[in-house]
Amino acid sequence: MRLLSYNIHKGIGGRDRRYRLERICEVIEEQNPDLVCLQEVDTNARRSKFHDQPELFAKYFSLDHKLFQLNVKLKAGGYGNLVLSRWKFQETEQISLKLNQKKNRGAQMCVVDTPEGKLHLVNWHLGLAEKERIWQARKLLMHTSFKKYAEHPTLIIGDTNDWRNNLANGPFAHQGFRHITRPASKFRSFPAYMPMGSLDKLFVNHGLKIKHTHMVRSLKTRDASDHLPLVVDFHFRSPTMSLLEKEIGEGDPLPEKSE
Template identity: 55%
Template sequence: MRLLSYNIQKGYGGRDRRYNFERTIAAIEHENPDIIVLQEVDHNERRTRFDNQPEILSDYFRYEATDYQFNHRVSKGGYGNLLISRFPFHSVTQVCLKLKHRKKRGAQVVVVDSPEGKLLLVGWHLGLKEKQRHAQVNHLLDHVDLQDNLDLPTLIVGDFNDWRNTLAKGPFAHHGFEQLTRPPSRFRTFPAYLPIGSLDKAFCRGPINVSDVRVVRNQLTKEASDHLPLLVDFHLERPEESGNGKP
């Protein structure tokens, strides 16, 4: 199975600052992902021609399941996170990660009914302050939906805004997660045209075999957003594989 995580910057190019949603879609489609996890997806905003981007993406890919989390209001519209999956969702929970006066943030927690079994997936876009991000991660990892599904293979992906990579040895290590996007020097995603920051990350826990994790760096992705997409190829382990101690 293939998962793509991508901060699409509302369809604006990272260098030319032009709105070109067809370019965004092409960058996603080129990788043929089974599960798409997007951040900064606009809805009813003048800057993006009042496009309903969640609907446009859902109609274009025509996958089995979608979930849009509207996080930040701007005028009569705003933006948020979007999940699109070839496979149905067994359950969907939207978790608010807003802290006091900070910008509203959120996480989508879904159980995906994949052909290989159930997968617990979290997609999110964390805050800009380090202390805020640690609080958001701790809140999410202590959330009842994660605690009730500890036996499920789990992937957490998105725009972490974690410039100094402090989350890996903090709350994620405490909760038994492995960072897939390490060392950070191999997973620089921002800014797309000359990446210096490893902001888009992936963590996993449980019986998951990850065959490849990479940043999608080509001419299209260098132009389509200010972030580069992150790609994760993986399979869920069968119970007998886990019992045999396979990685």
């Protein structure tokens, strides 16, 4: 299974400052992901020609399952997070990560019915201040719904704004999550044209096996946004019982466990 995470900067290029949503589409399409987690997605905003970007992306990639979270409202429209999936959502929940008077941030939680079983997926975008990010991570990890869904293999991904790489050894380490996007030198994602900060990060629990993770570096990604996209190929560590039964054959007895 393949997942792509991308802060698309509303479709506005990091260097030329031009709105060219087709560049974002081309970047994503070249990676052929099954799941797409986007941050800074516009809807009905003047700067992006009043486009309904969540709907445009869903139609362009023929991904029927869509979840949009509007975090920041503008005079016209606003922007937020978007999850697109090849497979249906069994459960969804969206929580605000707003702290005091700071800009609203959010996290999307989905239980996705993948071919390998139920995946608990979180797409989020964190704040600019370190104390704010620590608070946001703790709020997510201690949230009642997160704990309920965390019985499934869990993947947390998105733009953390974690310049100093402190999240991994803080809240996530205490909850038994592995930080996959390290060392930071291999996963620099911002600014896209000359990456210096490893801001787009991936954390997983024990239920997932990561096959490969990389930043997409190309002439196209240097210009399409101010972030580089992050791609991860992964599998469940053990197949679900239903999947095992399907592989053996319907109606056939499961093999007896050897001593």
